Amino acid sequence: MRALVHNPDAPHGLCLGQAPDPVPRDDQVLVQVRAISFNLGELKNLAAHPPGHVSGWDAAGIVVKAAADGSGPPAGARVVTFGWTGGWAELRAVDTSELAVVPDSIDLGPASALPVAGVSALQALRGLGPVLGRRVLVTGASGGVGRYAVQLAARAGAHVIAAVGSPERGIGLTGLGAAEVVVGLDNVSEPVHGVIDNVGGPQLSDAVTLLADGGVIQWIGQASDQPTVLDARQRAGHRSWRLESFAVAAPFGPDLAVLVDLLAKGEIDPQVGWRGPWERASEAAHALLSRQVQGKVVLDVTEEHLVSCA
The missing domain is CATH 3.90.180.10 (Medium-chain alcohol dehydrogenases, catalytic domain)
Structure with a gap:
């Protein structure tokens, strides 16, 4: 063949x-x-x-x-x-x-x-727990996993902040459900309940400081190809938070069926x-x-x- x-x-x-x-x-x-x-x-x-x-x-x-x-x-x-x-x-x-x-x-x-990017986004979103009415940050939002994550989080009722590397990379994300599109994290001033991170490196360190008490980060990717350093800054105050290293779980069949159904209904792209x-x-x-x-x-x-x- x-x-x-x-x-x-x-x-x-x-x-x-x-x-x-x-x-x-x-x-x-x-x-x-x-x-x-x-x-x-x-x-x-x-x-x-x-x-x-x-x-x-x-x-x-x-x-x-x-x-x-x-x-x-x-x-x-x-x-x-x-x-x-x-x-x-x-x-x-x-x-x-x-x-x-x-x-x-x-x-x-x-x-x-659908498979790897879509199922990864779906499982990572579940890892954040309930997101209805909560602020969710998606870094690397212009990539394959990021675009699915924006759509699925918005569909679940989250206020989605899509972080990208340049204004051009953010084009179209509001149409997918992002309430905010930001370049980097400097303009994200209010705490977030959850983060779906596809970038790693210094941006992941900065994302930790944005977490509300009880917040969760699902760390999926390392698009930055840079190390992530956590220090006393991230431990300041009385917040509790979790940083979870995400790994997509098999079998994929049930989650693929969910995504195919959403695609057939026109609810994801x-x-x-x-x-x-x-x-x-x-x-x-x-x-x-x-x-x-x-x-x-x-x-x-x-x-x-x-x-x-x-």
């Missing part, structure tokens, strides 16, 4: 080549992949894999072989899938607990952008900022890694000619 394989000599380590067809276990379906979505983490981690490895967390497509144990959807079902590997290929074997059925009304391209055929994978990776994309990157798995890795 064709797949985006790791080639250390190719731009961003990606090359459209050949890989063995996957062999599903009894509790897995075999999916013909129609669309994939890139995530920063998997792109940054490519060098940790051997040449020829097929990475890929997020993919959507059509079930071509149902699970032998009778679990999961039948052949012909449209699905969005998650796995820690193997998504960047024409065929994917995926656990039936790690997928959700996608109705015909939904384009599989945007659906492929995957915010696809770049879409093209997977022959342009290196271009897409460059755009995402260099912060040129607001939201998600989606690649359509085409049936065009194979581009050699040689």
